[in-house]
Amino acid sequence: MTSQFIEIFLFLDPLGRRCSDARETIKQFRSERPEKIKLRIIPIVNFKRVYGHARKRFGENRTSIVERNNQFSANTYQACLAFHASAMQGKNKAHQFLEVLQGYVVDERRDFTEELAFEVAKEIGLDIEMFDEDFASELTKKVYRKNLKIASDMKITGTPSAVIYKDGVHEEAIRLGEEMEREILHSICGLEEIKEVKDGEEIQEEVEEELHNVFNLN
Numbered sequence: 001m002t003s004q005f006i007e008i009f010l011f012l013d014p015l016g017r018r019c020s021d022a023r024e025t026i027k028q029f030r031s032e033r034p035e036k037i038k039l040r041i042i043p044i045v046n047f048k049r050v051y052g053h054a055r056k057r058f059g060e061n062r063t064s065i066v067e068r069n070n071q072f073s074a075n076t077y078q079a080c081l082a083f084h085a086s087a088m089q090g091k092n093k094a095h096q097f098l099e100v101l102q103g104y105v106v107d108e109r110r111d112f113t114e115e116l117a118f119e120v121a122k123e124i125g126l127d128i129e130m131f132d133e134d135f136a137s138e139l140t141k142k143v144y145r146k147n148l149k150i151a152s153d154m155k156i157t158g159t160p161s162a163v164i165y166k167d168g169v170h171e172e173a174i175r176l177g178e179e180m181e182r183e184i185l186h187s188i189c190g191l192e193e194i195k196e197v198k199d200g201e202e203i204q205e206e207v208e209e210e211l212h213n214v215f216n217l218n
Helices: 017-031 046-060 062-087 091-107 114-123 130-134 138-151 182-189 202-215
Strands: 005-012 036-043 161-166 174-176
Touching: 005 017, 017 036, 017 091, 017 182, 036 062, 036 091, 036 138, 062 091, 062 114, 062 130, 062 138, 091 114, 114 130, 130 138, 161 182, 174 182
Parallel strands: 005 036
Antiparallel strands: 005 161, 161 174
């Protein structure tokens, strides 16, 4: 049985490849569903992933790891603030901002800088004066801190992660980790609405096995 309303909280590192892939997966999933789907993107700094990235880049050179880890963390935090600043001009603009930013950082491998954030803001048609003001505002930092509390309350320990509510029933939240696939999302919300042609029993067997082995749905 399908749901009538789906709410998704997507927690991600705005500069991470896996998080970019997860966002694209959910974007495609939304386009395949008949229900009203509310997506809330919550960018956060995943310090564990940032450290792992720095260590991968610099091996056992502790000084370089620490310096680069601090830089990666600062960049990710600034990217989160830039996302929230863009959201002050509308949720759709914020989603567009993130998609374009990830295209530059993840696909074109450009380093995040404030200059890049403003380049993206101009590209998607934001009011630059307003964006500049919001980017540096205490309100934007407050929104970020509030989202950290939401992540803590929802027991989010890594990125990407998603919390899914169906039909407004918050007591039955479904939490997914990194392995976000369309088939699994459809299984949770009702397989019969997948538009692509594929044997339903085959999908059901595959998804149920994945859900059993990978996810804790409670």
